Amino acid sequence: MSNVMNKAPMGWNSWDCYGAAVDEATVRKNAKFMADNLKACGWEYVVVDIQWAGPDAKDHEYIPFQKLAMDEYGRLIPAVNRFPSSVNGAGFKPLADYVHSLGLKFGIHIMRGIPRQAAAAHLPILGSSQTADQVAQASNVCEWNPDMYGLNPKKEGSRKYYESIFSLYASWGVDFIKLDDICREMPRLKDELVLISDCLRNCGREMVFSISPGPAVLDFAETYKQVANMWRITDDFWDKWELLYAMFERAEKWSVHTGAGNWPDADMLPIGPILQDYDKNSRTKFTEDEQYTMLTLWSIFRSPLMIGGEMTGFDEFTMKLITNERILKMHSDSRHSHQVWRKSIDGIEHVLWTSVSQEGGQYFAVFNTGESDSEISIDFADLEMPDGKKEVCELWSGETCVAEGSISIKLNKHGAKAFLAF
């Protein structure tokens, strides 16, 4: 990637809360909230997730065979009934302009491929003599979404099609592309991924390139680094402890590939009100301790941080969770992050992570992944810190102490603490 970001992206994505049915009012409302309340802490991306071209969408289910909004070149455009400002072919430009006016950045989700409708209608491809039916591959379909056909990366018309969509998105002012149905499909779809990345990189506008769904394939880490900014290391993440628990192993394996503009992505944060399309009162099922654990792990591992809940409904706890300056500093300031160990202490499993501060000192985070509260001692030798007295600050609370050789830590079941020692 040419555009090296020195910290992982932070923002909001519509999926966890609105599925395939987010609309313009919701996006504007959340963008406004972010600008007013979160921008100062570093949160900046506002991303519209999947099937925004579908007029019939009403929840997390994909509607098969609905008539997607599409231009004469087979490029999907926003459904006007859901995104009114896109009327008259304006696309997402008015919405992107609004987000930019707030000092934020704008992103959209896309599926790889070309709409099945375009192939059935034999539509022309902008700038190519080939038509949609000639580049679409009839059996190259997504397992879980009904909209597109994959493209034959060897055909000239395929490149032209991908160039045509990124050109359109650049004209709208898009800053962030979340490309779906490709990340975990290595090596099967590697050629198509390289083609898409190449077209995106040359579209004339700098965009963060995020690929989904996970789990990404570890053996292709160097490929991901070369073509993308962030890649999903997990299938869809939701508010279940089993999924959060499983993230420790994923983060351990991917940690050496984090940094310098490359961000293995642990997926959105399902916090606050989520799944509103199912139930207007639905809220995250994570306990407060589990949410501390999640934010701590995502931050010391340096995952992108993308909020999944409806932000205007956040309570005080949730707001504090995502605006803790010390934790967010660890997220941006950490270097060389990695797990130190994972072991049972007095029958309770704990995990220890560490990273180096750019500004001197060493971060470490301790997780109780067992089923009881615990009080343990962390040996500084395990962290390979130099001998001598250390000033240690617990980052969630801001409390500080002086320690030598080791530090005693109390942890709730499923809870975490994070520290900076120097």
Place this chain on the structure above:
Amino acid sequence: MSNVMNKAPMGWNSWDCYGAAVDEATVRKNAKFMADNLKACGWEYVVVDIQWAGPDAKDHEYIPFQKLAMDEYGRLIPAVNRFPSSVNGAGFKPLADYVHSLGLKFGIHIMRGIPRQAAAAHLPILGSSQTADQVAQASNVCEWNPDMYGLNPKKEGSRKYYESIFSLYASWGVDFIKLDDICREMPRLKDELVLISDCLRNCGREMVFSISPGPAVLDFAETYKQVANMWRITDDFWDKWELLYAMFERAEKWSVHTGAGNWPDADMLPIGPILQDYDKNSRTKFTEDEQYTMLTLWSIFRSPLMIGGEMTGFDEFTMKLITNERILKMHSDSRHSHQVWRKSIDGIEHVLWTSVSQEGGQYFAVFNTGESDSEISIDFADLEMPDGKKEVCELWSGETCVAEGSISIKLNKHGAKAFLAF
């Protein structure tokens, strides 16, 4: 299967010679030839293979996204430009009537599922309140053919759709259905296969039910027996020695599942002029010995016998090959067929098969699958024939001799001989 056939079907299929582009004149010509020259030997089925609803077809390639001929209920009908007698909604009835008038039987190929066009157009299903888009499964597509979506077997509309097509085919007078994209997909598509079989069995007309493509899954042998009459045990078979050689192992494994209306199917016989869409002069690449081997193995194994070449172009050798009464008698008369051994004799691999004649006596066939001619002795003890003198007839030549204990046999490389001893 209710309709137990006491011999495996024999006939002609258009694929090997005409691919996706067979037309009415060709079918009529071959049917007439069969009636005049082969019917007396037992050949009776005339089968129109794949994509007969496609007006653009011109060779073995499937044309993706062409506009298939279809009725208002999403049922494919013959493309009128290729099958002129189907004009005005007559479907295949006129052609079937013609075939019947010759004393023969008529068959067609179908793909599982519903046309993608029907789903995109939200067409109604005959006799159901559900529409095509509601029963089609967007990601359930064939790997190699672009026409259909698989159906959700749990939906009422899916059953209605399959009932509607078999009802149509019954009204045309179809005697044989070759259903494709399902046979080797066990257990993934077992429910859909059972549903289709059930609809076919209850359509009001008796039809042979043949399923493709292979290789069929051996662990599902009892399933195949219960739902179908014949099932392909190999992927497409062509005129290459490697494929013929591989059939020995397939036949060995499937032999115990042959008989009583159940016919593991070694695929069409690529003999005479084949692949005419590529080259009007193209002819089978099998040597004469290989063709003897093929017919001998198919016959003692009791495979269906479906001719793949353009019959009107058959030379004298080919005609003798498929009209040898003794070999065809072995095909219909064999019981309890199985391989006896497969081993190297003087460095040349040979295979020995046997079966029991319904009328007394024992068949056996010897194959030289090595790379040199050979002269070997077959020990009657290996065949578990009772002691004593045997009268032995070689079936291809009709020559007879008396042997006791063993018989000496000369074989060409890749050649075969077949015998009846009693």
Place this chain on the structure above:
Amino acid sequence: MSNVMNKAPMGWNSWDCYGAAVDEATVRKNAKFMADNLKACGWEYVVVDIQWAGPDAKDHEYIPFQKLAMDEYGRLIPAVNRFPSSVNGAGFKPLADYVHSLGLKFGIHIMRGIPRQAAAAHLPILGSSQTADQVAQASNVCEWNPDMYGLNPKKEGSRKYYESIFSLYASWGVDFIKLDDICREMPRLKDELVLISDCLRNCGREMVFSISPGPAVLDFAETYKQVANMWRITDDFWDKWELLYAMFERAEKWSVHTGAGNWPDADMLPIGPILQDYDKNSRTKFTEDEQYTMLTLWSIFRSPLMIGGEMTGFDEFTMKLITNERILKMHSDSRHSHQVWRKSIDGIEHVLWTSVSQEGGQYFAVFNTGESDSEISIDFADLEMPDGKKEVCELWSGETCVAEGSISIKLNKHGAKAFLAF
């Protein structure tokens, strides 16, 4: 195999009842019983199973590192304390002579390889300049028995060693060798198996060559046919319904490899008193119906029949079970045995087998493998019998009837019936 047997071996083996601890008195007693009571029905082999060289043996457990009886060339000889007649280097000759005097045949079990003791002591090999430590392979050991090292089949001394043991056994008058730790180890130990078979075939005395343990590897069926007379298709078989149930699938898969001196072996029959080393009152846990099922399947499948129980303790049921002339006739007279189908009828699974009688007529056997009694109809078309009236004899009972088209059969849960129709 040069010596083609026209029926599968029948006899008695000491394992099921006495494990590693059988003694001479027991063998003599059972041989006498067989001669007096079973010989007339075709039972003839008396086989001494494993670790007969071990003086410490007391039950089914192998005693590791005990001092096995061995001659100066590292050849195991009977432990004199257990086989007194072997004193003064007589080996098994006196016992074999006794068995022969009864008109029966004598067999022994051996492990592949050379005793570990011989390698540790660097013993000479008869007729070779190599010593035991030079041909033994230190890491080539049996997973479950502690006595031997496998031999390097490429070394001249290995062949000499195997020749030396078969020469010794021939001098004793052994008629049957059960070689262990090799059958299921294909392809790893194929070279050693071929070497052993070759040495056995050339030892100057004809012996049945039986290999264990199972499950034999189906892909090596032709190898087994060429090197052995019988091979175990299952791991140790005991008196549990799950094991008997599993034998149907094994028998189905191996049926085409049965006959003409080749006998896939379903293992000993655990009937009557068994496991006497654990409990003097222990008897088979199979129900009477399960025993009918076992004998019926073994017989129509043409497995070797080796009694596993202490014969002198057989009750009347057991004696009738193994002396039914019609069933034993089916065992020796069947040809072309195979399963016809296996399916659920009214929710109860049934299995149908058939074979051809050498003398005309067709056998079939019906098994109820479900969990309720049943009454079903067998369609003669499934058996591919010619049309017309059939005289049908049920073989266990001897009852006969005349049937046409089908026959109605009552079966107990886990029970079986066998028929001859002509």
Place this chain on the structure above:
Amino acid sequence: MSNVMNKAPMGWNSWDCYGAAVDEATVRKNAKFMADNLKACGWEYVVVDIQWAGPDAKDHEYIPFQKLAMDEYGRLIPAVNRFPSSVNGAGFKPLADYVHSLGLKFGIHIMRGIPRQAAAAHLPILGSSQTADQVAQASNVCEWNPDMYGLNPKKEGSRKYYESIFSLYASWGVDFIKLDDICREMPRLKDELVLISDCLRNCGREMVFSISPGPAVLDFAETYKQVANMWRITDDFWDKWELLYAMFERAEKWSVHTGAGNWPDADMLPIGPILQDYDKNSRTKFTEDEQYTMLTLWSIFRSPLMIGGEMTGFDEFTMKLITNERILKMHSDSRHSHQVWRKSIDGIEHVLWTSVSQEGGQYFAVFNTGESDSEISIDFADLEMPDGKKEVCELWSGETCVAEGSISIKLNKHGAKAFLAF
């Protein structure tokens, strides 16, 4: 592990040069050389590798079934003909004393298990009522070495046996145990490994615990950390580029488990004269560039450094290679080592590693793993170094420069350079 070492062990091991046949004079000679020439740089362990109890040893081949030297409790002792000072039951104590007198540390290789000779002889176990034959597992043998039987970790006598050997080694003054035939056998031998580690940790003397052979199983990383100090991540490493090339991937995967007394081990350094038992003139086949690559990778990855060659025959290049203070400083001073990327630049594959200096500044090493020389630019952003001018020292040459943003580097094919920037 209780005894946390703050740097990975450095020393010499007899295997690469002398195989199973090293003798006392050789060990003394190399120890003296190390004390005189290398101790000052941090080299300190002198390790006697495999089968030192075998009197017949003469090269790298293991002699099966030779009579190993053993005490009355089945504990192996040095073969007196090879280690004269061990006469009269002195064991390795005199040799260890000599090594200690030089200011160095002494290590030995052992196989897991108990000598087969001890089991065959039913020897007593010190402090236990069980005998060797009762704890040895007859089928639990090493695939490649003929000496031992594995022990049943559940038996009391097994623990006693392991306690007895470590007690003996402690009495000799052993500082380092290289335990073989266990590391890659996870999870099969995990219980035996935990038992051995436990016995070693409680023997009363601190010893480095090194386990072999590799490749270690990545999923058991936390187990290795808990039971051992170093574990082999590769099968035997020799002087072949393919093996060195493969180490990059192994090092990448294991890097997060390095440090704080835990040392994934890339195996001995085959430098200088090696394989002397085959050929007295044999020398490493690695080019000088490959040796730079090896030392650079081992050092920044923090592998143990164990010299494999005959040190008294080292030439000037080899001496400089292993006495470069800056490289050895990187080895001991590095923290948080990891690969940054691995990619093709102008068609030539390169690898970039980094680590953090304890004393400030950042190490990085660049490898040309392609087949041509190259000149490339390393972007400091990839290393996530803070902006601004850096003073950069190339560690092999000691040359320094000032760079900002990036640095241009020339590399030979298969060569490497290492840097410290601050």
